[in-house]
Amino acid sequence: MPSVAVVGCGLTKFGKTDKGLIELLAEAGLKAIDDAGLDGIQFDDVLVANMASGEFNGLSGIANALVGELSLEPAAAIKIENTSGSGGAAVYVGWQAIASGKSEYVLVVGGEKMSTKSSGETAEIIASLTHLEERVHGITLPSLAALSARQYMQFYGAPREALAKVAVKNHDNALLNPLAQFHKKITIEDVLNSPIVCDPLRLYDYCPITDGAAAVVLTTLENAKRLTDNPVVISGIGFATDYYSIQTRKRLDEFPAVRRAAEKAYRMAGKKPSDIHVVEVHDMATILEILQCEDLGFFSKGEGWKAVLEDKTALDGELPVNTSGGLKAKGHPIGATGVAQVAEIFMQLQERCGERQVDAKCGLTCNIGGYGNGVVVTILEVMRPC
């Protein structure tokens, strides 16, 4: 089975833009092709991660549109949808395509153009991913994070400030990421005084509505060695689902699918949590970063909030989390996120992150579809002798 390498990445600026969805996808895709130095190569597969091009943009067939825009014909072109885990799912499928020997060059592009709709309409579009018996009550995705936050704080005695500090940290990191949506330093007081979105969580606890796209190029390790002196491999990847209905789950302050996807990825890579040097997790809300860091095995259950307060997850801490700024401050163009996470770890491992560069030879991404419904965990490693 061929080892699968990442050989290039490209991202658009995240935020609100006048550019259309296809334009964003094409911009990120072309940047990734150029970054890989593969302008003349015929790609086997073009995988486009996106949740709701129909609802946000009135578009279908976006993978074919991208192939047309970049003259990638006759590559296979597939849209991959796993809600906010679409990007991770596309990387997973791209990994399978190369690992199986079926494909040699795969372009994975994720993107979402969300600013076309009002925040109420956006909440409605996103809530379409929930179980109908729960949706009829008016729940939103942010409200599920609020239920988790209250249960976690009550059960483990976590202070409200610990959640707020996740937002402060991720805004600090985003200040060093030119492509992030927010370049604004915030304080714990700013978070605690921002408008309530879903009690007990407030505006600054949540990721914004974002337009943007991200892309990576996957190929075999053999090809990667010819393309770069600094190859990065996907040494572990795991995908796991959990109960579609939230109320079927045992607790809301844990994500069993994160644990299971991580177990698969760790086993495949022959790694344990202490081997990981840098992490991108799915911080749709501040509480989710804490829960995932626990479920990924970095901190004991109920202890993740202490690690945040002790700056262990800061850029200069023992395990930097969300160096990109995370969904919280880099932005969360839904379909782009899982791809952007892999791109960030790829760039960290290739020491291309400028002011936010950390010392890392092995990194991990955790991309969540739905509310812990479909989770992809990816482990990337640098192949140079250490």
Add this chain to the structure above:
Amino acid sequence: MLKAYRCKNCGTVFRPRRLRCINCKSREFEEITLNHGKLVSYTLIYATREGYQAPVKIGLAEFEQGVKFLAQLDCENPEIGMEVIAVNTVNKDNGNNLLILRKP
């Protein structure tokens, strides 16, 4: 009335309904009624979806045999651990019948 499903093969109780048992994948169930719940978590939604009036109160309650119910919560000053029941109401936002959580 809040319903749950008990698997005729392994006895596992779950809800909402699915075609196969969550534990043993068997396909035959009997309906049971759940009567007494305790609030596990709650939230007040201020950033609501289109067509809902803020704040939408949502509760998650645990009923008999650990079965949970996520629903609108009709009560002032909710507290984790308080007793709740499931009652039929007409949804104020769209006029549909809706089973919600309330104090007994």
